[in-house]
Amino acid sequence: MESTFNRATNFVTRSRVWRSFFRHGMPDNEMDRSLVMTTNIFFHLHPVKVNRRSLRVTYSFGLGIISAILFLTLTVTGVLLMFYYVPATTLAYSTMKDLQTTIPLGQLARNMHRWSAHLMVLAVILHMVRVFYTGAYKPPREFNWLVGVVLLLLTLGASFTGYLLPWDQLSYWAITVGTNIASYAPVLGSTARSILLGGSEVGQNTLIRFYALHVIIIPLGLILLISLHLWRVRKDGGLAGQEIPEERLEIASLKE
Numbered sequence: 001m002e003s004t005f006n007r008a009t010n011f012v013t014r015s016r017v018w019r020s021f022f023r024h025g026m027p028d029n030e031m032d033r034s035l036v037m038t039t040n041i042f043f044h045l046h047p048v049k050v051n052r053r054s055l056r057v058t059y060s061f062g063l064g065i066i067s068a069i070l071f072l073t074l075t076v077t078g079v080l081l082m083f084y085y086v087p088a089t090t091l092a093y094s095t096m097k098d099l100q101t102t103i104p105l106g107q108l109a110r111n112m113h114r115w116s117a118h119l120m121v122l123a124v125i126l127h128m129v130r131v132f133y134t135g136a137y138k139p140p141r142e143f144n145w146l147v148g149v150v151l152l153l154l155t156l157g158a159s160f161t162g163y164l165l166p167w168d169q170l171s172y173w174a175i176t177v178g179t180n181i182a183s184y185a186p187v188l189g190s191t192a193r194s195i196l197l198g199g200s201e202v203g204q205n206t207l208i209r210f211y212a213l214h215v216i217i218i219p220l221g222l223i224l225l226i227s228l229h230l231w232r233v234r235k236d237g238g239l240a241g242q243e244i245p246e247e248r249l250e251i252a253s254l255k256e
């Protein structure tokens with residue numbers, strides 16, 4: 001006799017609402033399986049066929065996806081922080097202190113934002129190292145490697161600009177030292193420093209510039225380039241992991 005659970009499952013999965021979201025049942029042939037992939041926006045991120053070896057957790061350690069999830073966490077917590085933070089030299093520090101001491105869950109939102117930022121830098125660097133050691137930067141993926149380099153720079157830029165926002169001694173002096181280092185770059189160094197600072201020293205102009213870069217320009221750049229990066233992974237046929245022919249595995253005694 002059909003169990004209550006099965007009946008409930010059938011009732012839900014045969015309903016019109018369910019079928020308007022999930023248009024294919026459990027596919028039992030290759031054609032239907034590829035249809036499921038190409039007609040679903042989330043599955044569509046993967047190519048219809050992927051390399052079996054690249055699916056192993058130890059191939060990519062999911063570091064790219066981990067970086068993307070950390071970016072999402074940063075966006076959500078960052079928007080929450082924006083409800084309180086005021087980018088003015090007279091208010092920035094006290095609004096940060098209020099967030100930590102009086103606003104419900106403010107400390108949690110701030111810590112999540114800070115920790116995710118540190119972890120994202122680490123995850124992106126490890127992801128880049130993984131791509132390098134698996135040789136996944138080779139043709140046809142060179143362009144995506146370049147997109148990745150810009151993503152790394154934007155990730156570091158987001159951390160650098162965010163560092164000034166609490167407007168405490170640490171941020172003030174870190175940005176003073178950081179922008180001084182930038183001024184030693186050949187030819188454009190001192191111009192870059194004045195553009196970043198909005199003057200000759202760290203002040204209100206710098207704070208508002210760093211804020212605009214931190215909450216709008218860099219995140220927009222990241223969203224656009226992460227989308228391009230993922231789309232390229234798909235168009236390049238998924239992750240690079242080459243299938244190793246059986247005979248070679250045997251010769252190298254690598255067979256599991």
Ligand code: HEM
Nearest residue numbers: 060062063064065067068128136145148149151152239240
């Ligand atoms: C915001 C930073 C980044 C995000 C969110 C991101 C995301 C991803 C994701 C989700 C994948 C799919 C595979 C995986 O999970 O490993 C991927 C693949 C790839 N990424 Fe990134 N990535 C970032 C930065 C970088 C950097 C810094 C580089 C190198 C300079 C890079 C180069 C590549 C390449 C070449 C692939 C294809 C790898 C393969 O075919 O095996 N990415 N990325």
